[in-house]
Structures are given as structure tokens and as C-alpha cells.
Amino acid sequence: MWKAGLLFILILSTSALAHAEEGGYIVGPCPPQEELDKLGDAVDTSGADRTLTFWEFPLSFKIIYIVGYMAAFASVFKLIPLILGKVRIPQGNENRKKIYRYIQQVPGCTVSEISRDLEINRGAVRFHLEMLKAGNKITLMRAGKFTRIFQNSDVFASSEKRIIAHLKSNTRKQILLKILEKPEITNKELSEDLYLDKSTTYWHIKSLRDDKIILSETEGKYRKYFVNPAFEAALLKWLDI
16 A cells, blocks of 8 residues: 555656646756855845745645655554554453463363353463463363363462362262261262262272272272371362361
8 A cells, every 4th residue: 555655656756847847947956055156146045935835836746745644644554453463462461360360269170161251262261371381370280081270389289189170070079078978988888878870989989099089998898988098188178178
């Protein structure tokens, strides 16, 4: 756009000069002072006789002047997307702050939970998480099929992160509460008390045992479960008991 405007100005300038030559006058630079001295009174060097208004200039100069302003305006108009881009940055930062506050308040949350509760699309959430991770603000932990997100600080020990991740499952939470209530409970008793299929109970128990949150001992044909004493204090803390 601005290139076309500049070309138009050059064309008009050329036509203006040609018109001036046809009219019997030539506009050029002021001669050196030595030449002016030789001419004497033939040249008036006392200054402008009067100041011309815009409307007294030839039409071609008026057009050049107006087109120049239009070209300048067009150049500014092209900068609008860049200006708007700068305006969007604070909004992006605000979303990042919201996401970080959410992670602080809901440790062990997932991308889908953040997206749902803050009403920010998942792509934007992932982008802001990458920025927070690059700034060492958060850490990610894989737990089963989920990636859990935590504030990167001394707030959570590794054991607490694992407990928080397990407590995100309501079924697993109920199993842990039942084991705390009845230490040395069996898989059969857990299934009956919580109205769960035995295979479902076993699957959750196996996951908790793999992370050493619960331990087991065999007595006869039964395997009994109890909370690992090393995890009990942290478990009680996050269960709000």
C-alpha cells in the first residue's frame, strides 16, 4: 500500500515539474553568494514577499500533500496488528497467573481439570504450562494414565505427591479410608464394604501397593492390608482427618 502511494507521489511530482517548466518558471536551489553579488539588484534576496496558504498552491502540490498524509496513515494502519499483539500479552499473562493460582490451590490437577474449571481451551492451558515449567514454577508427575501438575517448591515431598495423585480417585480414597478404619482388612472385606467388584478392588490395591502407600501380609489363605507407617501422617493430612 505505502509503495503504491510513494509511486503515485513520484508521478505527480514529475508532472508538477513539467507543468512548472511549461508555465515559464523553474524552481531550483539558491545560487552561491558570490553569484548573487555579481547580479546585484537584479535578484531580490530580501526574503519572501508573503506566505502562501495551502489553497494557493497548484493543484498537483495539494494532491501530493494529501496523498503523503494518506500514505502515512496507511503505514500506521499496518502497525495496528502489532499494537493489538502487544495488548494481548497482558491477557495471556493474566491467564497464566490464573492457571498458576489454580495449581497452588488444587495440587495434582490435570490439564483437563484446569481447562474445565477456568474455561480456558486445552491448547492455551498446555502453552501456559510449558511457560510455567520453563520458568521452574511447576513440576509434572506421571501417575497412571494422568499427568499431575504441582507447584515447584518445597511444599510437597515426593511421597505427598504420590498420595495426592491417588486421592484424586474417589474409589481409591474410599479404600484408603476403609483400611485406616479397619487395619488388616482383606480384599474380600473391602469389596463387600464398598460394594465393589473384587477385580476392581484388587486393581486399586495393586496400584497403592506399587507406590508402597499400603503394605500387606499373608495370614493363611488371606492377604491383609494396612497403611505404610511412613506414609500415614501425610495420608491423614491430605484426607483431612
